[in-house]
Amino acid sequence: GGQTKDLDDLVKRVDSGMDQGLLPVDVFCDDAVFRAEMVRIFGQCWVFLGHESEIPNAGDFVQRKIGLDSVIVTRDAENGINVMLNHCRHRGSELCHEDKGNTRHFKCPYHGWTYNLKGEFAGAPHFNDAYENFDRKEWGLKRAPKVDTFHGFIFASLSEDKTTLRDYLGNAAWALDAIVGLHPKGMRALGLPERFQVRADWKSGAENFCGDAYHVSTAHLSAGLTEFIPDVRQVSTIARGYEFDNGHSFIGHELTKWGPDFEMWAYPKEIREQFDLSRFDEVQIDMIKNAPPTIGTIFPNLSYLRFPQPATLGGRPVPFTMIRMWQPVAPGVMELWTWHFEYAFVSDEQAKEAYLAGQFGFGSGGIFEQDDTAVWEGIAKAAASPWNRRDGLMLHYQQKRGGPDPAWKGPGKFHKSIYGEYLQELFWRRWVKEMSNKDVHDRDMSAGEECSKETCK
Numbered sequence: 001g002g003q004t005k006d007l008d009d010l011v012k013r014v015d016s017g018m019d020q021g022l023l024p025v026d027v028f029c030d031d032a033v034f035r036a037e038m039v040r041i042f043g044q045c046w047v048f049l050g051h052e053s054e055i056p057n058a059g060d061f062v063q064r065k066i067g068l069d070s071v072i073v074t075r076d077a078e079n080g081i082n083v084m085l086n087h088c089r090h091r092g093s094e095l096c097h098e099d100k101g102n103t104r105h106f107k108c109p110y111h112g113w114t115y116n117l118k119g120e121f122a123g124a125p126h127f128n129d130a131y132e133n134f135d136r137k138e139w140g141l142k143r144a145p146k147v148d149t150f151h152g153f154i155f156a157s158l159s160e161d162k163t164t165l166r167d168y169l170g171n172a173a174w175a176l177d178a179i180v181g182l183h184p185k186g187m188r189a190l191g192l193p194e195r196f197q198v199r200a201d202w203k204s205g206a207e208n209f210c211g212d213a214y215h216v217s218t219a220h221l222s223a224g225l226t227e228f229i230p231d232v233r234q235v236s237t238i239a240r241g242y243e244f245d246n247g248h249s250f251i252g253h254e255l256t257k258w259g260p261d262f263e264m265w266a267y268p269k270e271i272r273e274q275f276d277l278s279r280f281d282e283v284q285i286d287m288i289k290n291a292p293p294t295i296g297t298i299f300p301n302l303s304y305l306r307f308p309q310p311a312t313l314g315g316r317p318v319p320f321t322m323i324r325m326w327q328p329v330a331p332g333v334m335e336l337w338t339w340h341f342e343y344a345f346v347s348d349e350q351a352k353e354a355y356l357a358g359q360f361g362f363g364s365g366g367i368f369e370q371d372d373t374a375v376w377e378g379i380a381k382a383a384a385s386p387w388n389r390r391d392g393l394m395l396h397y398q399q400k401r402g403g404p405d406p407a408w409k410g411p412g413k414f415h416k417s418i419y420g421e422y423l424q425e426l427f428w429r430r431w432v433k434e435m436s437n438k439d440v441h442d443r444d445m446s447a448g449e450e451c452s453k454e455t456c457k
């Protein structure tokens with residue numbers, strides 16, 4: 001990639017560019033941008049880590065990521081959820097090398113310091129011979145200052161400010177509630193997330209899922225030609241936009257245009273009948289029935305997808321629920337993490353069918369997924385291009401707009417047409433807001449810049 005000479009100026013140019021529907025391409029692969037994102041965005045925002053159903057019992061744990069940091073998420077004996085930095089306090093080695101498991105403690109592979117499920121220091125080899133005046137309370141693992149859940153979905157934030165998860169989700173919680181809260185028993189994760197690396201920036205995925213239905217008829221044309229979904233050319237025409245606080249947004253689809261069986265994401269009747277809609281307001285119910293949110297992004301890197309697709313070619317459409325993380329790895333490189341979810345009351349057999357349907361479309365070799373990752377890789381290359389960078393290339397965000405629906409009675413804004421790229425603008429305005437937020441941690445980042453200058457030259 002490259003490194004912008006003046007990061008703050010670039011962030012300002014993203015903001016002023018958006019006034020004219022333009023975006024400097026550099027942001028998709030730039031060392032300074034990436035480093036700042038790790039501090040100002042991933043060091044501040046609430047990020048998704050997993051689901052309670054992945055760690056149901058005391059001692060269960062999973063290893064996850066907050067930006068570049070590996071964290072251990074545990075269930076302790078008091079049923080609490082703990083999020084700890086996966087680095088030993090002795091010399092910093094990584095404690096946990098498993099994706100998932102059950103344990104009573106974490107023992108460091110280097111010298112054997114040991115921590116309990118809450119991250120408290122629990123012991124060390126030759127303790128009495130090796131140490132004196134050792135304050136155990138001082139040497140526990142670093143813990144995320146804020147951890148909370150929404151319908152069992154676990155989030156954490158490294159910021160010590162007062163923003164709660166509910167504040168952060170804002171009115172997007174209204175839509176999320178209607179997506180994951182349809183049944184009192186909640187949802188469950190179907191196995192571990194699938195992971196694979198892509199030479200594309202994390203923002204390409206987040207921005208695509210936040211509002212890009214326009215690409216479907218071209219990038220995913222093959223999905224239509226193989227009759228994988230009913231009418232691929234129509235996917236952007238029947239798309240609607242839901243715009244919420246804090247950069248969160250959803251695309252909805254008027255799936256009933258494909259026939260009455262497609263009501264409520266095309267859940268079969270026996271499943272639909274078990275949903276409890278009594279908690280929801282009229283607008284939510286109308287949304288679920290007629291233009292249910294199918295794709296969306298919770299800023300920064302959590303995305304959602306629920307779409308009716310067959311588990312085999314020619315099979316009946318099965319709605320699957322996928323949670324997607326766009327994990328930053330390096331400038332212009334990300335790892336895709338994909339979880340499948342199903343309502344807890346749904347039988348294993350039906351859950352398996354939904355899993356297969358989701359993987360068929362959006363697994364690493366899925367019919368849709370390969371199309372997207374291939375085109376996003378081009379964006380990172382454009383951002384790294386010396387020619388583009390020399391000329392300060394701007395990308396086009398100028399689709400004609402209709403404006404939000406004045407008759408909308410729900411929270412946020414509703415757009416009857418997905419054309420207009422207003423959801424992408426929402427994403428980038430939020431990005432600017434977070435990237436302009438220089439908190440105390442920026443001191444650490446500038447130290448890093450100097451250090452890398454010395455070692456790199």
Ligand code: FES
Nearest residue numbers: 088090091108111
């Ligand atoms: Fe963990 Fe030494 S680095 S015990």
Ligand code: FE
Nearest residue numbers: 215219368372
């Ligand atoms: Fe796509």
